[in-house]
Amino acid sequence: MTNLGKLAGRHVLVTGAGSGIGAAVARALAAEGARVTLAGRRREPLETLAAEIGTAAFVADGFDVTDAAAIANGLKAARDTFGPVDILVNNAGEAPTASFEKTSLEMWNHVLSVDLTGVFQVTQAVLPDLRARGTGARIINIASTAGLTGYGYVSAYVAAKHGVVGLTRALALELAKTGITVNAVCPGFTDTPIIERSIETIVAKTGRSREAALTEFTKSNPQGRLVKPQEVADTVLWLASPGAASINGQAIAVAGGEVLAG
Numbered sequence: 001m002t003n004l005g006k007l008a009g010r011h012v013l014v015t016g017a018g019s020g021i022g023a024a025v026a027r028a029l030a031a032e033g034a035r036v037t038l039a040g041r042r043r044e045p046l047e048t049l050a051a052e053i054g055t056a057a058f059v060a061d062g063f064d065v066t067d068a069a070a071i072a073n074g075l076k077a078a079r080d081t082f083g084p085v086d087i088l089v090n091n092a093g094e095a096p097t098a099s100f101e102k103t104s105l106e107m108w109n110h111v112l113s114v115d116l117t118g119v120f121q122v123t124q125a126v127l128p129d130l131r132a133r134g135t136g137a138r139i140i141n142i143a144s145t146a147g148l149t150g151y152g153y154v155s156a157y158v159a160a161k162h163g164v165v166g167l168t169r170a171l172a173l174e175l176a177k178t179g180i181t182v183n184a185v186c187p188g189f190t191d192t193p194i195i196e197r198s199i200e201t202i203v204a205k206t207g208r209s210r211e212a213a214l215t216e217f218t219k220s221n222p223q224g225r226l227v228k229p230q231e232v233a234d235t236v237l238w239l240a241s242p243g244a245a246s247i248n249g250q251a252i253a254v255a256g257g258e259v260l261a262g
Contacts, residue, residue, distance in 0.1 A: 004240050005033030010136075011082040013037045013075075015065055015122060016092030018045030020192030021142055024184040024229035025089055028237045030056045034087070037078040039063035058082060065092045065118030071125050084129035087240050089166075090119045095157045095194055097201070108156045115160035119167060135179030138240050141168050142232070143184040148251060148259045161186075165251045172249030181248040185235050188255030189217040191226040223256035 016022040023045075030036045030053045038046045038053075043061035050057040058081045060074035081175050093115045096107060119141055130137035146154065147161030165184050172182040189195055190261065195217060198236040202213035218224055232254050238244055239252075251261040 005031065007087075007237075008033030010034045010086040010240075011078075011084065012087040012089060012240070013039060013060075013078060013085045013126060014089040014091055015039045015063065015118070016142075017049065017261050018042055020194065021187065021190060022089075022091040022231050023049050023228050024233035025091065025142075025223075025236045026057070027053065028230070029087070029240060030232035031088075032237060032241075034240075035082040037085070039074055039078075040092070065090075065122055068114045068125075070120055071122055075125055079129070079247075084132060085126050085227060086130070086136065087135050087138040087140070088123065088126045089142065089240075090122055090141045090235060092118055093142070093160075094227045095154055095198075097153050097198065098151055100155045103155055111156035112160050112163070114165070115157065116163040119164055130180050131178060133179075135245075137178075137180040137243065138169075139171065139180065139182040140236050141177075141182075141184045143167045143168070143186045143251060143252055144235065145186050145188045145255050145259050147171075147184065148186055148253060168251065169188050174250060180241070181239070181245065183239050183244075183247055183249065184226070184251040185232060185239070186253045186255070186259070187227050187232045187254070188221055190228055190232060191228055195226065197237075220258050221256040222258065225256070227256065228256055 012034045014022050014026045017026045018040040035056050037058045037060050039060040040046050045061045046061055050059050060078050063074040064070040111139045141164050143164040144161040146158045147165040168182050168184040199213045235254050
């Protein structure tokens with residue numbers, strides 16, 4: 001990847017970077033000159049992506065956003081490699097499905113721990129670096145249209161993503177005078193491994209075809225399709241760029257018109 005670009009020399013930490021949106025974000029930011037720490041729990045997909053990106057990538061495997069010690073260890077290794085973090089992309093998340101009645105307390109706590117408390121813990125750990133940089137530092141949270149509206153059978157996920165949007169807005173106001181901006185990107189249903197697993201589950205449980213199962217996810221998008229990970233990555237790239245310095249506290253829907261107001 002080139003070292004020239006609008007993010008040249010910036011150190012970006014991307015959680016959940018091994019696949020889907022996280023991997024697309026890492027590629028897009030590295031292409032603009034950023035040095036990218038690829039954080040995630042599993043080493044193999046991170047190593048594959050790092051080999052693609054080249055020397056501008058560092059693998060922080062075992063990076064469990066629910067584990068404060070794992071966050072601290074991964075962040076230390078990232079700093080030792082690329083220096084202080086300038087841009088944080090909180091992307092790690094899970095979205096198991098169940099009716100509300102069948103959502104166990106264990107599932108509820110796990111989803112909130114990964115999708116919401118994980119954002120809290122990683123942001124707190126990285127914030128000293130961002131404060132030291134000031135102007136140009138960025139926090140970009142990958143939320144979801146589930147943080148702007150409601151969906152059935154994913155109550156824990158909807159609650160967590162609403163929390164991410166609320167945390168984004170609160171922190172944006174707290175940090176507004178530091179030069180750090182805080183925004184959320186809210187994709188609709190996106191062509192990622194999570195959606196593919198959901199389609200497989202629908203097929204297995206209902207006997208419907210893959211095409212019929214896919215329709216369950218595309219019907220909410222007025223464009224009649226899944227969002228592409230690259231489209232989400234392009235939005236993140238814009239928010240990370242110098243030209244987005246006045247964009248703060250926003251929850252930007254990338255969903256083909258499904259959600260018309262944030």
